[in-house]
Amino acid sequence: MRGQIRAFVFDVFGTVVDWREGVAREFVASGLVPGADASLGLRFADAWRRRYAPSFMKVNRGERPFVKLDALHMENLLETLPEFGVDPSGLAPAQLERLNAAWRRLPPWPDSVEGLARLKTRYIIAPHSNGNLRLLLEMAKHGGLPWDAILGAEVVGAYKPTPHSYLRTAELLSLQPHEVCMTAAHNDDLQAARACGLRTAFIYRRTEYGPEQRTDLQPAADWDFVAESITDLASQAGCA
């Protein structure tokens, strides 16, 4: 089964990059809340991120047309700021856009760049993320992620976990679903990918949501790979 894999496609937020630390740091550095400390930054990141799934699920349920994740992030930012005492109507558009672009500058986990580079020697590697193309492209330039191509929700016109998003990704790669391995730190993403016939790889990211994380601490099924890191996945997949 594993031997037929030609491409590894990746969830990005949480699996390849550390969104929580990245957003927290940029919020503190923004100076929007004078004296904000790291702890407040993390609370801000959690509050912003909490609105993420509900916002794209409206698209998946057909309640609104497809919009880029950059746009959903901005809507969610405008809702989150008042919870932290910031009135967004008092900010310049450039200030808001700068903070919204924090998602384009998220730091890779320590193993991500090396792991991807090793996988790339024998496989196609691409993000299959809900991030829009420009977001993922800038993140790759910023963090040195060596993708072969930028795929994801915007390119396929649908957010995960719709079956179309996985099947269209395989079709764009001119591969059968079983030749593509979905790689994620999230069991629900892998469940949806397996239902479409893709192979699956689980990466442990036990602190994506901080030290109190309660979800995705263990693989929830017999995924094709279970790995401690992307470098560990590369080793298991035969990449020196």
Place this chain on the structure above:
Amino acid sequence: MRGQIRAFVFDVFGTVVDWREGVAREFVASGLVPGADASLGLRFADAWRRRYAPSFMKVNRGERPFVKLDALHMENLLETLPEFGVDPSGLAPAQLERLNAAWRRLPPWPDSVEGLARLKTRYIIAPHSNGNLRLLLEMAKHGGLPWDAILGAEVVGAYKPTPHSYLRTAELLSLQPHEVCMTAAHNDDLQAARACGLRTAFIYRRTEYGPEQRTDLQPAADWDFVAESITDLASQAGCA
């Protein structure tokens, strides 16, 4: 005008890679015509390529649904082989597929990899080619083309020179048309891009069609850049 450019998108066949030499060599190496020399290889490449534009124009005119360029290349290959005395029905599918994949292994022009790498330090770079995603991706892996993303006809769902193909490319990059520079060795591609509001860069490729080339020997309009090579373009665009 030039100062607003954020991305250079590239025609690929002829502008970034030498399709004629690449296809000719693979045809000779295929052994399909015993004793075939380089000259016959070049004639085969020309005959195969002659069917290229007519085949995708059928898609652009709505006479058939969108199909990948890999599939059009195969159809055209099956028509071209008999002209060279080869009956395709006598070949194994794998032989045909191997020759069809010659387009995935085309050699970059000598300046392409260095020029793209220099442009990448200050701009987004991506192919905007009629090649399908997998074709362009494998070509990049094979030739070391350091694209930030793989765009092109398949991703936007239309072949050049439809206006949609240029405008959707800018939209996927979250850029305005005037922030994107179409780069090509072909005046008609640049004409269509300019009509959509893109910036334009002409690269001289005086022997793309061999020493007898009659077309595109000169820029046909006042393109924003006129360059001897992609490295020359990188210099003109301020990339050390």
